[in-house]
Each structure stands twice: as C-alpha cells, then as structure tokens.
Amino acid sequence: MKGFQIFNRASTAITNRATPSKLLIVLTAAGGAFLAISDDSPFRSLTAGESGNDGGKKKKLVVLGTGWGGTTFLKNLKTSAYDVHVVSPHNYFTFTPLLPSVTNGTVEARSIVEPIRNIVRNKPYNVEFKEAECYRIDPVNKKVYCRSIQNLGHGENEFALDYDVLVIAMGARVNTFNTPGVEEHAHFLKEVDDAQKLRRSIIDCYERASLPTISDEEKKRIMHFVVVGGGPTGVEYAAELHDFASQDLASLYPSLKDYLKITLLEAGNHILPMFHKKVTDFANEKFQKDQIDVKTGSMVVKVSDKDISTKNRATGQIEAIPYGVVLWSTGIATRPVIAEFMEKIGQAGKRVMATDEWLKVQGCDDVYALGDCASIAQRKALEDAAAIMKTVDKNNAGAVDVGDFKEFVKDIYERYPQVRKYLEKNKLKNFESLLRNAQGDSQKKIDIEALKKALSEVDSQVSFLPPTAQVASQQGKYLAACFNKAGRCEMKPEGPFRFQESGGRYPFHPFRYRHSGQFAPLGGEQAAVQFPGDWVSIGHASQGLWYTVYASKLVTWRTKVLVVSDWFRRFTFGRDSSHL
Numbered sequence: 001m002k003g004f005q006i007f008n009r010a011s012t013a014i015t016n017r018a019t020p021s022k023l024l025i026v027l028t029a030a031g032g033a034f035l036a037i038s039d040d041s042p043f044r045s046l047t048a049g050e051s052g053n054d055g056g057k058k059k060k061l062v063v064l065g066t067g068w069g070g071t072t073f074l075k076n077l078k079t080s081a082y083d084v085h086v087v088s089p090h091n092y093f094t095f096t097p098l099l100p101s102v103t104n105g106t107v108e109a110r111s112i113v114e115p116i117r118n119i120v121r122n123k124p125y126n127v128e129f130k131e132a133e134c135y136r137i138d139p140v141n142k143k144v145y146c147r148s149i150q151n152l153g154h155g156e157n158e159f160a161l162d163y164d165v166l167v168i169a170m171g172a173r174v175n176t177f178n179t180p181g182v183e184e185h186a187h188f189l190k191e192v193d194d195a196q197k198l199r200r201s202i203i204d205c206y207e208r209a210s211l212p213t214i215s216d217e218e219k220k221r222i223m224h225f226v227v228v229g230g231g232p233t234g235v236e237y238a239a240e241l242h243d244f245a246s247q248d249l250a251s252l253y254p255s256l257k258d259y260l261k262i263t264l265l266e267a268g269n270h271i272l273p274m275f276h277k278k279v280t281d282f283a284n285e286k287f288q289k290d291q292i293d294v295k296t297g298s299m300v301v302k303v304s305d306k307d308i309s310t311k312n313r314a315t316g317q318i319e320a321i322p323y324g325v326v327l328w329s330t331g332i333a334t335r336p337v338i339a340e341f342m343e344k345i346g347q348a349g350k351r352v353m354a355t356d357e358w359l360k361v362q363g364c365d366d367v368y369a370l371g372d373c374a375s376i377a378q379r380k381a382l383e384d385a386a387a388i389m390k391t392v393d394k395n396n397a398g399a400v401d402v403g404d405f406k407e408f409v410k411d412i413y414e415r416y417p418q419v420r421k422y423l424e425k426n427k428l429k430n431f432e433s434l435l436r437n438a439q440g441d442s443q444k445k446i447d448i449e450a451l452k453k454a455l456s457e458v459d460s461q462v463s464f465l466p467p468t469a470q471v472a473s474q475q476g477k478y479l480a481a482c483f484n485k486a487g488r489c490e491m492k493p494e495g496p497f498r499f500q501e502s503g504g505r506y507p508f509h510p511f512r513y514r515h516s517g518q519f520a521p522l523g524g525e526q527a528a529v530q531f532p533g534d535w536v537s538i539g540h541a542s543q544g545l546w547y548t549v550y551a552s553k554l555v556t557w558r559t560k561v562l563v564v565s566d567w568f569r570r571f572t573f574g575r576d577s578s579h580l
C-alpha cells in the first residue's frame with residue numbers, strides 16, 4: 001500500500017509538472033534504449049594470432065588511467081593477444097558530465113561511477129587491476145613505477161611493472177596558474193570526492209549561517225558562493241547551485257534567502273567563449289534574471305581563507321571579495337608525472353604531450369596516449385611539400401602536370417585533413433583548383449615552388465582537439481580498434497600513402513574526431529546545445545535532449561537505471577539537503 005502511495009505521488013508529480021519535464025522523462029527512458037543499439041564496435045575482432053601474438057607468448061599491455069580514454073579503450077579491446085594490466089588510483093570510471101549534478105544531490109555519487117572490474121569482466125583478454133598511481137615512466141627500460149593508495153608502509157606501497165606496450169590515459173590536473181591560496185582554500189570539480197566535498201561545504205555554510213551567534217556581516221560572507229571560470233563546468237555549476245538554492249534550500253532555510261549571493265568570475269570578456277554568441281547572450285540574460293552576478297574581465301590574483309582578490313583587467317583595480325565557498329574551474333594542466341616523462345622523450349617545454357595522428361607518443365616506441373593528457377600534433381603539409389613532389393614526380397622530371405596529382409589526392413586529404421578544410425573555407429572545388437591558383441598560367445607545369453605556394457596557407461587550418469570526454473572516448477575506441485585489427489592491417493594496410501618515407505601505406509587510417517555537438521545546461525530545466533555547423537538550440541527542449549543523450553552515454557545499464565531513478569527522485573521529492 002505504501003509502495004503504491006509513493007508510486008501515486010511520483011506519478012502525480014510527473015503529471016503536475018510542465019510539459020517539458022514530462023518530455024524529459026520520456027526522452028530519458030528512450031535514451032537508454034538508444035545506447036543499446038549504438039554501442040557496438042564497428043570493427044571485427046581478431047584472434048590472438050592475427051593481432052601479433054608472438055608465438056603464444058602474450059605481450060604485456062599496461063593501461064594507465066580508468067577515465068574516459070582508458071575505459072573506452074578497455075571496453076572496446078576485443079583481442080586476446082595481450083595480458084592487460086590496468087593502473088589507476090580510482091578503481092572505477094566516473095561519468096564526469098554529471099559531476100555538477102552530484103554537487104547538489106540531483107544525482108547521487110554512486111550513480112555516476114562504475115567499478116572498472118565490472119567493465120572489463122568477460123573480456124577476451126586477461127586483465128589485472130592495480131589501485132595505484134603511476135609516478136614515473138621509464139621508456140628506456142619499458143617500466144612504469146607505481147605507488148599504491150593503500151598506505152601499506154615498509155616499502156610495500158611501491159612497485160614497478162614492465163610493459164611491451166603502454167597506453168597512457170591519465171587525464172590532466174586542475175590548472176591553478178600558481179595563483180596563491182587556490183590549492184589551500186578553493187574547491188575543485190574534477191573527481192567524485194570533489195563533488196561530494198562541495199556538496200557538504202554548501203550545506204555547511206547554510207547550517208553555519210543559521211546559528212544565532214553569527215553576525216549579519218558574517219552571514220553575508222558565508223552565503224556568498226563564488227565560481228571562478230566561465231567555461232561550461234563553471235557555468236553549469238553556478239546554474240545548478242542557483243536551482244538547488246532557489247528550488248530546495250530557500251523553503252528549508254527561509255531566513256537565509258536574502259543573504260544568498262552567487263558570483264561568477266571570468267578573466268576573459270565572455271562566459272562560454274567556445275559557444276555561439278547566441279548561447280553566451282542567453283546565458284548572460286538568464287543569469288541576470290536569476291541574480292547570478294557575472295563579472296567578466298576579473299582575474300583572480302589571490303585566495304585567502306575568507307577573501308578572494310580579483311584584478312579588474314581594464315582598470316587594474318584590485319578588489320577583495322569575502323566568500324563562503326569558492327569553486328575553481330579554470331581549465332587543465334599537465335600532470336607532473338607526464339611532464340617528467342615528456343622531458344625524457346625530448347618533449348620538454350611543450351604545453352602538452354604530443355602524439356602523432358595514430359595516437360603514438362612522438363619520440364617513443366610502443367607508447368600511446370589519449371584524452372586530456374595528450375594532443376595530436378598534426379603533420380604540416382608544407383613541411384612535406386618536397387616529399388609529396390618526389391612521390392608524384394615518378395620520372396624525376398622536376399615538374400609535373402596538375403593531373404599527375406590525381407592518383408594521390410585522396411591520400412593527401414587523409415594525411416593532411418587541413419587541406420580539405422582550407423578548400424572548403426576558400427570555396428575551392430578541389431585540390432586541382434588549389435594547384436591551378438598557385439600555378440597562375442594554366443600552361444605551366446607544377447614544380448616544387450608552385451606546390452609550396454599552393455600549400456603555403458593550408459596549415460593555418462590545423463586545429464587542436466578540445467579536452468573533452470567526446471574526444472577521449474572516440475580516441476579510446478579508435479585505439480582499441482587498431483589493436484584489434486593490428487595483424488590484418490600489418491598484412492593489408494588500410495591507411496594513407498606514406499609521403500615522408502617513400503612507398504607503402506600506413507597500417508591504419510589516422511584518428512579522425514567527429515564532433516557531435518556540445519551542451520551547456522543553464523538551470524531552470526533549460527540548456528543550450530550547439531551542433532556542428534554552429535546550429536544552436538536553446539531552451540527546455542534542449543534540456544530534454546541533454547537528459548536523453550547523457551542517459552544514453554552512461555557506460556552500463558546499472559548506472560543508467562540509477563541516474564534515471566535519481567532524476568525521478570529529484571522531480572518527486574526534491575534534492576536532499578542532509579549534512580552528511
């Protein structure tokens with residue numbers, strides 16, 4: 001009977017909600033079904049022999065990290081050719097896009113994590129997991145040095161693992177820009193622990209401000225929540241916090257309603273700079289209505305236990321703002337272990353570890369890297385002009401006809417994707433048009449100078465991939481597919497022509513990122529979504545799409561069910577404000 005009452009309450013709540021909310025719930029359920037259809041790897045899995053299993057002795061594959069890159073790689077690895085060893089300080093995968101929802105109890109922490117042992121169970125490869133962090137990579141002796149997080153003492157904490165092949169998917173750390181006081185006093189939002197701490201700190205402030213001994217001035221300080229960084233995470237957190245405060249906490253702590261203040265500090269000129277202007281404008285207007293104070297051009301220079309000091313970039317004026325909680329969300333930086341590894345392999349001074357387009361770390365054999373810890377250094381077409389010319393000019397005549405390039409155009413497009421982007425941007429029909437433009441006189445042949453002229457600007461279209469889950473997971477899937485079909489592709493290469501080394505093809509197609517759009521949840525059941533081609537949609541329907549897509553992307557059915565039931569719980573009973 002009680003169960004029936006609860007069901008009745010839930011269904012009444014759903015029935016009484018505005019139409020968009022109902023739509024969200026239906027779409028969410030549909031999202032789960034969507035994943036079941038879309039989760040299959042497009043690649044045929046190969047047997048151990050085909051994948052390069054060396055006379056029965058399996059190669060040792062070490063994977064560092066169980067985030068988006070590492071987990072998607074492990075999920076899609078379908079060859080039994082390797083003994084796989086996974087090292088990560090977290091024995092679970094975290095669905096990071098829902099971390100902001102954990103900070104206010106819209107979703108519970110355990111709903112967005114999945115034990116890595118569950119994910120790799122029943123895979124065709126042997127796998128062992130070590131809950132530890134890698135603190136050194138030795139590429140010469142092919143070893144990784146690790147430290148357990150168990151604190152065993154007596155030197156039992158540390159161990160080394162040999163590898164034949166290494167996959168680095170260790171993500172990145174928060175970038176504090178060495179701002180004094182940030183490490184000590186600010187909250188971050190990178191891990192589940194961070195989200196839980198933030199949730200506790202917010203409730204802590206509400207309880208502290210409710211005490212009779214607290215002065216008015218102090219109440220104002222405690223109830224001032226500051227978010228640093230106007231990127232998608234900072235904006236989403238500010239919006240989530242506003243919803244939590246106005247929809248749940250306002251009625252539970254009525255005397256504190258007028259003390260609440262949320263400020264968003266951004267050093268640049270706009271919030272959400274990676275989005276279309278329509279999204280930025282909408283977010284600004286919405287935040288103004290919600291009384292979230294957005295301060296652009298404000299650079300944080302110091303954080304103390306009670307004040308955050310900002311410098312106005314236009315006037316240079318420094319202001320100390322009293323706060324209760326600060327969330328620092330200003331982007332990412334390289335982990336120290338990766339920085340040390342980069343020095344060893346000749347990449348010192350680079351902003352981020354460079355891989356080639358096949359995700360192999362540059363300057364290092366048998367090491368691959370994906371996700372936030374690395375970046376693809378796209379080969380420049382202009383640098384290869386002489387090699388391209390040498391390939392096309394089969395008779396060594398020193399000059400060729402435009403038509404002679406025809407045989408290689410597909411490979412040029414694949415090896416240097418910036419060429420196609422340049423053609424599209426400049427409305428040129430094809431590569432021949434580019435050559436003819438550089439040639440000037442249609443009677444003339446193409447020599448190395450004309451080819452260099454044609455390629456002189458195409459490299460301006462090389463772009464870096466953003467540090468997102470979309471990129472990391474696509475890379476994980478791609479790399480696993482390469483491992484799965486390694487044997488077949490060594491014998492029958494499928495990649496583009498090698499222009500630098502004459503003859504032959506690369507075994508695999510290079511990695512290509514397919515952007516499927518990005519969301520910016522803005523609170524009040526509204527979101528912005530920007531699809532490729534800068535097609536933008538803002539409002540309740542986009543929030544519905546957000547629920548659908550994120551429910552579908554959760555990595556297991558267990559987490560899908562838990563998250564969707566958390567959403568139902570929140571629609572029915574509101575968010576939980578217990579001070580746990």
Ligand SMILES: Cc1cc2nc3c(=O)[nH]c(=O)nc-3n(C[C@H](O)[C@H](O)[C@H](O)COP(=O)(O)OP(=O)(O)OC[C@H]3O[C@@H](n4cnc5c(N)ncnc54)[C@H](O)[C@@H]3O)c2cc1C
Nearest residue numbers: 065066067068069096097134170171371372467468469470
């Ligand atoms: C709050 C938040 C919201 C986000 N929302 C979105 C979104 O909506 N869409 C989107 O596309 N992206 C989003 N992102 C970005 C996305 O989470 C990252 O780009 C993605 O996690 C990168 O994947 P990764 O595998 O490189 O690193 P991570 O997912 O960070 O994984 C790194 C792994 O390495 C492990 N590790 C760390 N140190 C060591 C060590 N020393 N040794 C071994 N293992 C180690 C970690 O435990 C972790 O398992 C969000 C990020 C955050 C923080």
